[in-house]
Amino acid sequence: MIGVISYLVFFATVASILAIAVLGLNLQWGNTGLFNGGVVAFFGAGAYGTLLLGGTPQGDHIGGFGLFYPLALLGGMAAAGLLAWVVGILTLRLRHDYLAISTFGVAVAFENLMRNAEGLSGGAKGLRGFERPMREGLGDGFLYNIVFLVVVLLLLWATYRFLETLVGSPFGRLLRAIREDETAARSLGKSPSRCRLTAFVTGSIIMGLAGGLYGTFYAFVSPQDVLPTLTFQIWAMLIVGGAGNNKGAVFGAFLIWAAWTVSGWALSRFAPIEAQLYTGSIQYVMIGLVIVGMLLWRPQGLFPERLVVSQSSRKKA
Amino acid sequence: MDEAALATHGLTHYFNAFRALDDVSIKVRRGSITGLIGPNGAGKTTLFNAITGGLRPGRGKVTLAGLDVTGQTPDRLFASGLGRTFQIPRPFSRMSVLENLMLVPLSQIGERLGGPFLSRHAMRVQECTIREHALEVLDFMTLAPLADHPAGKISGGQMKLLELARVLMGDPQVILLDEPAAGVNPTLTGTLIEKIEELNRQGKTFLIIEHDMDFVMRHCDPIIALAQGRVVFEGTAAEAQADPVLLDAYLGAQADA
Amino acid sequence: MMKQKSGRLATKLSTAIGLAMIAGTAAAQDCTTRIGAVLPTSVDWGRPIAETAQFVVEQVNEAGGVAGCQIEMVLRDTQVDPKVGVDAAKALVELDGVQLLLGAVSSGVSMPILTSVTVPGNVMQMSCCSSSTAFTKLAEEGKTGGLWFRTFATTGVQAAVGAKVASDQGYKSVAILYKNDDWGQDLNKLIAADFAALGIEVTAEVAINDGQPSYRAEVTSALAGNPDALYLGLYPNEGTAAVREWLSLGGTQNMIMANSLKSDEFRENVGLQYLGNALGTDTASPRVASADAFVALYKERFGGEPNGPGLSNSYDATMIALLAMEAAGKDATGEQIAAEVARVTDPNGTPVTADASGFAAARDVLAEGGSVMYQGATGNVRFDANGDVSAPAVVWKFTESGTEEVEYLSLTQVDDFIASLK
Numbered sequence: 001m002i003g004v005i006s007y008l009v010f011f012a013t014v015a016s017i018l019a020i021a022v023l024g025l026n027l028q029w030g031n032t033g034l035f036n037g038g039v040v041a042f043f044g045a046g047a048y049g050t051l052l053l054g055g056t057p058q059g060d061h062i063g064g065f066g067l068f069y070p071l072a073l074l075g076g077m078a079a080a081g082l083l084a085w086v087v088g089i090l091t092l093r094l095r096h097d098y099l100a101i102s103t104f105g106v107a108v109a110f111e112n113l114m115r116n117a118e119g120l121s122g123g124a125k126g127l128r129g130f131e132r133p134m135r136e137g138l139g140d141g142f143l144y145n146i147v148f149l150v151v152v153l154l155l156l157w158a159t160y161r162f163l164e165t166l167v168g169s170p171f172g173r174l175l176r177a178i179r180e181d182e183t184a185a186r187s188l189g190k191s192p193s194r195c196r197l198t199a200f201v202t203g204s205i206i207m208g209l210a211g212g213l214y215g216t217f218y219a220f221v222s223p224q225d226v227l228p229t230l231t232f233q234i235w236a237m238l239i240v241g242g243a244g245n246n247k248g249a250v251f252g253a254f255l256i257w258a259a260w261t262v263s264g265w266a267l268s269r270f271a272p273i274e275a276q277l278y279t280g281s282i283q284y285v286m287i288g289l290v291i292v293g294m295l296l297w298r299p300q301g302l303f304p305e306r307l308v309v310s311q312s313s314r315k316k317a
Numbered sequence: 318m319d320e321a322a323l324a325t326h327g328l329t330h331y332f333n334a335f336r337a338l339d340d341v342s343i344k345v346r347r348g349s350i351t352g353l354i355g356p357n358g359a360g361k362t363t364l365f366n367a368i369t370g371g372l373r374p375g376r377g378k379v380t381l382a383g384l385d386v387t388g389q390t391p392d393r394l395f396a397s398g399l400g401r402t403f404q405i406p407r408p409f410s411r412m413s414v415l416e417n418l419m420l421v422p423l424s425q426i427g428e429r430l431g432g433p434f435l436s437r438h439a440m441r442v443q444e445c446t447i448r449e450h451a452l453e454v455l456d457f458m459t460l461a462p463l464a465d466h467p468a469g470k471i472s473g474g475q476m477k478l479l480e481l482a483r484v485l486m487g488d489p490q491v492i493l494l495d496e497p498a499a500g501v502n503p504t505l506t507g508t509l510i511e512k513i514e515e516l517n518r519q520g521k522t523f524l525i526i527e528h529d530m531d532f533v534m535r536h537c538d539p540i541i542a543l544a545q546g547r548v549v550f551e552g553t554a555a556e557a558q559a560d561p562v563l564l565d566a567y568l569g570a571q572a573d574a
Numbered sequence: 575m576m577k578q579k580s581g582r583l584a585t586k587l588s589t590a591i592g593l594a595m596i597a598g599t600a601a602a603q604d605c606t607t608r609i610g611a612v613l614p615t616s617v618d619w620g621r622p623i624a625e626t627a628q629f630v631v632e633q634v635n636e637a638g639g640v641a642g643c644q645i646e647m648v649l650r651d652t653q654v655d656p657k658v659g660v661d662a663a664k665a666l667v668e669l670d671g672v673q674l675l676l677g678a679v680s681s682g683v684s685m686p687i688l689t690s691v692t693v694p695g696n697v698m699q700m701s702c703c704s705s706s707t708a709f710t711k712l713a714e715e716g717k718t719g720g721l722w723f724r725t726f727a728t729t730g731v732q733a734a735v736g737a738k739v740a741s742d743q744g745y746k747s748v749a750i751l752y753k754n755d756d757w758g759q760d761l762n763k764l765i766a767a768d769f770a771a772l773g774i775e776v777t778a779e780v781a782i783n784d785g786q787p788s789y790r791a792e793v794t795s796a797l798a799g800n801p802d803a804l805y806l807g808l809y810p811n812e813g814t815a816a817v818r819e820w821l822s823l824g825g826t827q828n829m830i831m832a833n834s835l836k837s838d839e840f841r842e843n844v845g846l847q848y849l850g851n852a853l854g855t856d857t858a859s860p861r862v863a864s865a866d867a868f869v870a871l872y873k874e875r876f877g878g879e880p881n882g883p884g885l886s887n888s889y890d891a892t893m894i895a896l897l898a899m900e901a902a903g904k905d906a907t908g909e910q911i912a913a914e915v916a917r918v919t920d921p922n923g924t925p926v927t928a929d930a931s932g933f934a935a936a937r938d939v940l941a942e943g944g945s946v947m948y949q950g951a952t953g954n955v956r957f958d959a960n961g962d963v964s965a966p967a968v969v970w971k972f973t974e975s976g977t978e979e980v981e982y983l984s985l986t987q988v989d990d991f992i993a994s995l996k
């Protein structure tokens with residue numbers, strides 16, 4: 001029984017971390033219509049940034065500044081934000097498809113940089129030497145995982161509240177207007193480029209937070225953590241959950257991650273051993289089918305975007 | 318000169334080798350409802366775009382209340398009191414009609430990232446004011462019952478009204494309407510005309526592109542006609558009806574269409 | 575739509591129940607002990623590694639199982655995605671209660687499993703194939719808790735033997751193509767240093783990324799120094815592509831290959847006629863009866879030579895882990911199993927072969943409190959304090975039917991040579 005709980009805690013931690021990243025993407029795509037094809041770069045910047053700043057010195061590469069953990073995490077977020085700012089300045093003028101391609105390129109470049117810049121990132125071996133915060137007091141067993149989950153859930157909740165407030169405010173209204181029709185928004189006195197950059201950077205900082213927590217949880221990050229698969233997974237979560245709806249984003253993250261893990265578990269448990277060799281492929285096919293089915297039958301996702309979200313439009317109590 | 322709310326001076330614009338605007342100089346008298354007519358492809362919409370900053374004219378000048386505003390961006394021009402609607406309506410489809418309006422007022426406290434968090438109270442107060450104002454405008458434009466509908470799901474005529482309502486939220490002095498009555502049923506057209514005239518009485522200046530000659534002749538004065546990117550006529554409705562060149566250029570092309 | 579959905583669910587459920595019943599009858603035994611395996615089964619070369627592990631489990635079960643219980647290996651796919659691998663490992667540890675975890679292959683997956691699942695959970699982890707030097711460092715820092723082992727000899731052996739081949743062949747200059755991952759980067763660094771120590775000039779060190787349509791640019795820059803020979807630290811896929819470009823651009827046929835290229839696929843796709851001067855290195859295909867026994871067993875079971883990367887390592891990893899489990903007795907914890915690894919790989923112990931009868935023989939010795947020397951597919955495996963193995967080495971070349979040994983270097987020869995480089 002304790003095993004089940006222990007696993008669920010673990011599962012919920014990873015799902016919550018992914019949910020934070022999906023929320024970041026939702027701000028960019030769901031609310032602003034920015035197609036970020038390189039989610040993993042900003043996630044990775046957060047992870048690498050946090051571990052570099054918060055880790056212990058490693059001899060063979062820079063970093064290991066051993067910063068106080070919250071500062072390291074903020075540093076990771078700042079790294080993601082900075083990357084997004086540079087990318088945004090260069091690409092936000094581009095049309096959607098070009099934006100998608102160039103952000104995808106940024107992610108590939110990021111992965112390559114981390115793989116090759118051994119002095120910075122530890123290269124393909126990955127980045128070690130990070131001590132999970134408060135490990136001395138909590139050990140690294142079940143208790144630690146519970147506490148860490150609580151912290152992650154609090155951050156997920158804070159991110160959710162932050163975004164709900166934001167999209168419910170005139171700022172969110174502006175983002176949606178820009179998403180719907182940029183020309184019309186301009187003709188009504190709005191200047192889209194600044195807002196888009198703000199949304200892009202903010203969303204990326206949130207992805208950086210997710211990445212930082214992810215790196216913290218595993219106390220390790222390597223180029224294998226920043227492959228395009230993650231971008232695909234985050235997108236799948238948003239599409240299934242419902243772009244434009246923060247509840248949907250969180251729900252989608254839990255649902256897809258559950259589908260990913262439960263299908264693997266169920267196949268390993270119930271499929272005959274000969275078939276188990278193919279479970280990975282079966283899993284890919286199943287998840288692919290879910291996403292395609294979703295796009296065909298319910299393209300707006302499980303939780304469609306609400307029409308009226310700004311607080312002031314609600315009837316006053 | 319001073320009485321021109323809006324004027325262009327020798328505007329010329331090429332799309333590649335095609336001359337869409339050819340030395341266009343027009344004046345829109347303050348307080349007038351000026352009609353802009355001309356066959357399809359004459360360059361009317363292009364002229365609107367050149368005036369409102371949607372495209373940068375190759376040559377020539379635009380002045381707003383005597384000030385040179387050539388090449389300014391649409392958002393700045395709107396802030397300077399120049400509003401426009403589009404020939405094909407551009408509602409923010411997945412937003413409610415009310416939100417379409419509430420978006421408009423300039424420099425809202427909550428429009429900045431920090432606003433909703435740092436100036437929460439001030440933002441709420443402002444939102445209430447904006448909301449009230451938006452509801453008033455909707456009421457004025459007879460759209461109040463649709464306030465909570467998705468803007469993409471209302472009729473084409475209602476969208477035209479919505480576009481005008483949206484522009485009104487910015488309280489511009491000069492309003493350019495691109496074919497406001499096209500494809501709109503007679504009842505709504507009636508409403509629209511009524512509102513335009515009322516706003517005009519309140520002091521707003523209009524420049525209206527319209528194909529409906531009845532509409533133009535009855536409500537616009539003066540009338541400017543464009544053909545092949547050139548101004549071919551400028552005068553009153555009575556003069557327009559008597560002008561053989563205009564009748565030929567305009568009605569001839571009308572017959573083709 | 576609703577109907578379709580529930581229909582699909584129903585099919586899924588009934589399949590699942592059906593499969594459960596099949597699994598149920600197959601495992602009808604007095605008691606069953608689960609072990610976990612997290613391997614990249616969705617990758618073509620990962621599947622045989624898993625099949626080999628499963629093959630060991632079958633043999634051990636045939637010999638009566640471990641501590642009186644049949645072994646059930648629960649296999650999870652990592653998809654080479656660290657998140658997925660770590661989650662699978664966590665599920666195996668917490669839901670299936672395994673005390674022994676086999677895997678993973680990629681160091682980038684094995685590492686987070688080690689730091690966030692097996693070490694915190696006191697579960698023994700035995701990898702067939704993770705090669706990163708980071709594990710050695712982690713172990714030196716005392717952070718693996720003695721729970722970590724791998725049967726893949728550290729890259730140092732492979733590099734040293736590769737350098738020895740170059741020197742024996744009289745090559746004066748070598749260009750290096752290496753796979754741009756942790757293993758390749760390590761290998762490149764080590765072998766470049768070894769070449770330097772032997773006075774062989776390294777004309778180029780070129781990283782090769784996976785899945786490129788062409789490697790012309792990389793190969794051209796490797797050709798630039800006009801080297802006597804080419805060193806290949808690559809896998810079959812990109813290895814084939816790069817070598818073809820190399821040959822088509824007139825590069826030398828003098829090649830030295832890491833063990834990763836010991837594959838039929840590579841031989842067939844490049845063409846044996848071009849591989850006459852290509853020598854491969856491998857750790858440990860030693861001259862003991864058990865290695866031949868492994869090959870024979872493998873052929874009998876799978877109908878082909880064990881030519882894929884990591885197969886013999888996977889075999890030994892699984893067998894040693896199960897021997898240690900046997901030594902630790904019923905219901906042993908991961909820590910207890912890990913502590914017994916030394917007793918089943920004791921150089922002074924009773925030699926046992928790597929098959930069902932060997933396992934049965936070992937059981938008797940262990941039951942009396944004795945120790946055994948496991949003679950496996952990769953030789954007389956011996957772990958150092960960091961869970962690393964050193965190993966004898968071979969030089970091999972391709973033949974019509976597979977590969978053939980050219981030279982054998984015993985453990986002492988390898989160790990002496992490595993010492994001479996320092």
Ligand SMILES: Nc1ncnc2c1ncn2[C@@H]1O[C@H](COP(=O)(O)OP(=O)(O)O)[C@@H](O)[C@H]1O
Pocket residue numbers: 332337355356357358359360361362363364
């Ligand atoms: N963006 C553009 N690129 C090229 N040609 C254009 C563009 N916009 C309009 N045109 C051309 O310019 C001419 C004037 O168009 P427009 O101003 O829309 O006419 P109208 O008077 O009907 O509003 C037409 O021939 C049209 O095809």
Ligand SMILES: [Mg+2]
Pocket residue numbers: 361362363404
């Ligand atoms: Mg037009």
